[in-house]
Amino acid sequence: MATVGVLRETAEQERRVALTPDVVRRLRDRDPVLVESGAGSHAWFGDDQYRAAGATIGDREQVYAGSDVLVCVHPPCDVDRLRPGQTVIGLLAPLTDPGLAGRLAAAGVTALSLDLLPRTLSRAQPMDALTSQANVAGYKAAIVAAEAYGGYFPLLMTAAGTVRPAQVLVLGAGVAGLQAIATARRLGAVVTGYDVREPARAEIASTGAAVLDLGDPAVASADGYARALTAEESTAQQQALQEAVTRFDVVITTAQVPGRRPPVLIPATTLAGMRPGSVVVDLAAGPHGGNVDGSVAGTTALVGGVTLIAAGNLAATMPQAASSAYAKNLLALLAALTPEPDLKDEIQAAVTVTHAGHIVHPAVRELLEGAAP
Amino acid sequence: MATVGVLRETAEQERRVALTPDVVRRLRDRDPVLVESGAGSHAWFGDDQYRAAGATIGDREQVYAGSDVLVCVHPPCDVDRLRPGQTVIGLLAPLTDPGLAGRLAAAGVTALSLDLLPRTLSRAQPMDALTSQANVAGYKAAIVAAEAYGGYFPLLMTAAGTVRPAQVLVLGAGVAGLQAIATARRLGAVVTGYDVREPARAEIASTGAAVLDLGDPAVASADGYARALTAEESTAQQQALQEAVTRFDVVITTAQVPGRRPPVLIPATTLAGMRPGSVVVDLAAGPHGGNVDGSVAGTTALVGGVTLIAAGNLAATMPQAASSAYAKNLLALLAALTPEPDLKDEIQAAVTVTHAGHIVHPAVRELLEGAAP
Structure with a gap:
């Protein structure tokens, strides 16, 4: 029996919470x-x-002092208040921010990061926060696009004639x-999907959407993410994509x-070739840019008549749905943990980043050692 | 053969245009x-x-000078530039603003208002701009609600459990x-509808939505709009409605x-009884208030954790769809007009408000004469 502490999120614009009353x-x-x-x-x-729901409410100091396991979405801004022997679980992004892992190891904290979960393992799926949050973001991206677009998504038959559906x-x-x-x-748009990976193309087709054919080879990599294209493949793909994109009313990049x-x-140049009135939602927008040239995460810009929504953290804009899903993921992970990390x-x-003063995750350790002078 | 002139709209936040290139x-x-x-x-x-598309482009003065028939959505701010013998067609709202009709009559202008169209006449349906614009507004109200709501609209089955659909x-x-x-x-919400009119209740049921039963009598009036309820009916309805509304995640009033x-x-009091995180979209919000106490058209407010979107002119936020439909309505009306109004x-x-120096529409004339000192 370990006391689980829920911290208020401190990241800007973050509206999620790690545990819900239901959980x-x-x-x-x-x-x-x-x-x-x-x-x-x-x-x-x-x-x-x-x-x-049976929780005790306290101030931040009390939560830090009284908890064995602290749960969060993002790493708390005051993570240095953690003390040796405590566990912290969240989306700690140790591959992007290995420095944090270094500090947590030095502090003797056991850190578990949900973004390191082996996503292809079926036993891990109820814990898969990246999936649950991406699901929210994908849903919201379509809603945001419909909200910004000046036409209907569905085909409508009216007394004054037929309205063509949006091409997404x-x-x-x-x-x-x-x-x-x-x-x-669902909203009635005519939807086309594209992915460089062959299995993803099959999944697009299985939803009933069309698969965009750019005449490029399908690729895959062992971890399920797309491998980078070769320079030659990339040029051909870009050219074909540029021509294709301008035919659509709405483009969502993920x-x-x-x-x-x-x-x-x-x-x-592709953005400039799109029709005025089109909408682009860049769901990949973040601190390091996005899928669209010029995306600034969290902003909406009008570029030559095209509305470019650099969506950034869409999951945070649906805090009830996103928190509920995240909390269930945490619940599943907590149930699978042993008192001492069983590596x-x-x-x-896969998820244990630091334990007993050490960085135990090889990829994170490599990153940190590579970065050391 | 009459030259048709299209004026740029001058009302604030108005993005529609009376004719599209297609039309x-x-x-x-x-x-x-x-x-x-x-x-x-x-x-x-x-x-x-x-x-x-074959139009001539000119400045505002040239359009006023060179047109026989001027078309618009809202009455132009400089309507006094019209000269005797010219025709103006738009949503002139003469029943709300009979003063404008008086000025147009005095100026010798023939004014046709699309909001006076006999909507139950099947021959008039292709011209029905109130319907086409309300259709846009209703679609957009649901999208705006989905955008503002922090949960999913659809039921989703995920690895971490089932997500219940939104109750709308x-x-x-x-x-x-x-x-x-x-x-x-379409978005997957569980939807309930309510209307005081019996035929409208049947239409709700025909969409597959549930009909809210407040135990109140269904009413109807000759023009298809709802008659006002008696004080007693109204009190009972309000009480039942107040209890019902708090059960929903999203409420759209129209x-x-x-x-x-x-x-x-x-x-x-009803708004205060709703759950924090609920969303209300008041599509009826306008200069004279809306369906929700405290609605200020064009604003979004957070009232005790409830997001109240007083939507105002939603059709203007979908200018492509709304303009395309409106232009087709105008096209149908223009085709049905005779060179001289045939009363x-x-x-x-029904639509002719003023002609040859007179207010020819009885209801508008009554309003104006009633307002005269």
């Missing part, structure tokens, strides 16, 4: 839960609801892309690779 | 078309597109309400009666 109710049979006052307020979960292109058919495809199709800069799928267990070995 | 192409076989430069720019129809209530089942119902259902103040369906024709008699 607290299921967790507290085994573990006491301590929730920082106001932790759920931006997701509309009030302290009263957590209290009714979704680039990248991972979890987010497939959910964007499904949602745009090509993300954790820990790497997202590939630019729509260069400025022979495939899941624990 | 100009169909019109100019019979009538020359003169378009004010920039008239379509906010709806992404450029001067070049109008020119390619649509109040008022005219054209806008039915389209809001259809769109929320009860509008042209020329009259919209009824308050959601008083402040024995049911449609022309």
Whole structure:
């Protein structure tokens, strides 16, 4: 029995919370839960609801002091308050920010990062926060696109004639892309999908959407993410894509690779070739750019009549749905943990970044050692 | 053969344009078309597109000077530039603003208002701009609600469990309400509709949505709009509605009666009883209030954790779709007009407000005479 502490998120624009009252109710049979006052307020979960679910409400200091396991979405801004022997679980992005892992190791903290989960392992799927959050983001990307577009998504038959449906292109058919495809199709748009990976092309087709044919070879890599194209493949693909993109009213881009800069799928010249009134939603937009040349995460720009929405953290704009899913992922992970990290267990070995003063995750250690002078 | 002139809209936040290049192409076989430069720019129809469709582009003065028939969405701010013998066609709202009709009559202008169209006449349906614009607004209301709501609309089955669908209530089942119902259902929400009119209840049921039962009598009036409830009926309805509304995640209100103040369906106490995180879209919000107590048209407010979107002119936020439909309505009306207004024709008699120095529409004349000192 370990006390689980829920911290209020400190990242800007972050409205999610790591545990919801529903999940607290299921967790507290085994573990006491301590929730920082106001932790759920931006997701509309009030302290009263957590209290009714059996949690104790405290201030931040009390949560840090009284918890064995601290759960969060993003790493807290005051992560240095953690003390030896405590565990922290969240989307810690150690491959993008190995420095944080170094500090957590030095502090003697056990750090588990959900973004390191082996996603192809079926036992890990209920814990897969990257999937659950990408699902929210993909759904919301289609809604945001429909909101920004000046025409209808569906075909409509009216007394004054027939209205043609919107032509929507979704680039990248991972979890987010497939959910964007499904949602745009629900709304009645004619949807085309594209992905460089052969299995993803089959998944696009299975949703009923058309698969964009650029005449390029399908590729795959062992981890399920797309390998980088060769220079020659890339040039041919870009040229074909540039011509194709201008035929669409709405383009949603979703090509993300954790820990790497997202590939630019729509260069400025392609954007300039699109019809005024078109809408582009760049779901991959982040601190390192996005899939569209000129994307600044969290902003909307009008570029030659094209509305470019660099969406950034869309999951945070649906805090109820995203927090509920994330909390269930945490619940599943917590149930699978042993009191001491068992690094022979495939899941624990994958997500454990630091333990007992050491960085135990090889890829993170390599990054840190590579970065050392 | 009469020259048709298209004026740039002058109302604030108005992005629609009365004719689109597509409709100009169909019109100019019979009538020359003169378009004010920039008239379509906010709806992404450029001067070049109008020119390619066969229109002549001119400045505002040239359009006023060279046109026999001027078409618009809202009355232009400089309507006094019209001269005797010219015709103006638009949504002139003479029942709300009879003063404008008085000035147009005095100026010797023939004024036709599309909002006076006999909507139940099947021959008039291709001209029905109130319907086409309400259709846009109803669709957009559902999209705006989905954008603002922090949860999913659809039921989703995920690896971490099932997500329940959003519960959406649509109040008022005219054209806008039915389209809001259809769109929320497309997105996968569980939708309930409500209307005081019996035929509208049947239409809600025909969409597959549930009909909210408040135990109140269904009413109807001759013109298809709802009659006002008696004080007793109203109190009972309000009480039942107040209890029902708090069960929903999203409420869309659409009860509008042209020329009259919209009824308050959601008083402040009902709004206060809703769950934090719920969303209300008040599509009836306008200069005279809306269906929700405290609605200020064009604004979004957070009231006790409930997002209240007083949507105002939603059709203007989808300028391509709304303008295309409006232009087709105008095309149908223009084809039905005789060179001199034929007041024995049911449609022309209904829409003609002023002609040859007189107010010829009885209801408008009554309003003006009643207002005279």
